[in-house]
Amino acid sequence: LQRAAPMKITRVLTDNGKAFTDRLFGLRKRAATGQHEFDLLCTDLGIEHRLAPPMRPQTNGMVERFNGRIEDVLQSHRFHSGEDLEQTIL
Template sequence: MLVPRPESIEQWSVTKQERESLGGSPKSTTRQFKAYAPGFIPIDVKYLPQMPDEEQRRYLFVAIDRATRWVYLAIHENKSAESATRFLANVLANAPFVVRTVLTDNGKEFTDRFSSAGERQPTGRHPFDQLCREKRIAHRLIQPRHPQTNGMVERFNGRIAQILRAERFVSAADLQETLTRYLWAYNHRIPQRVLGHMTPIEKLRWWQTERPDLFVSRVDNVTGLDT
């Protein structure tokens, strides 16, 4: 049986912790934020809880644009290099702007920086790196054992974790529907202090008006959760 849902999906984001993670703590309202342009994308992956109708857990890949906080999600059966590369390809197909840089951790799904012999320079033969090179995207790696370097996407994953703790899901489809609804609300309905109280989609539209050269499609054509 499902735990009762909030009346609206936005209610998942009204806690003090949520407000602070969306726009910083109240003390940070006077902080000066650098006006990054769209196109810098931190990417991360997290476990999803196993659903009653699943034989194993699946993985949620998350990409977030640093300038606009626009988020793209995809659920994959594993976190292999092939899955990570396919996720990046889907990000590129759905982002309305030119992706210039991606930031990831040092997991084997993203890089061959670490091998059985220890740390080394990435060889460039990893499928994820090959796609980056093909699309002329800079692939940056966070410093090992410093996940806070990828803090933006980690904070978003924290919001997903909050939803997962608060809900009881009866199936994989139930989980997917919930994530789809939250993703839409996050991108379209939840203003963020760091964006000048705009939503990510509103900020994308602002950037498209100011810098149309950074965009490859209309913001209105942005899609939702990919599976």
């Protein structure tokens, strides 16, 4: 996505799944170390990685709805340039 997107990605918000963080919950709570593969990739690309608060399904639902809206726009429009896409998304 970093190579394909015409605009600069500055931050991403993810859930606390194993694919995105090494933070654990339950009896072994700890802060994310920043050494997870996804964190390192974001750091290399200059992207701020934010984690949704645990036990807050409202936040995850909000992100899923927003992603669905972006998907609808991308599937229903033709863009003539990267600038055209950026104006529509932003």
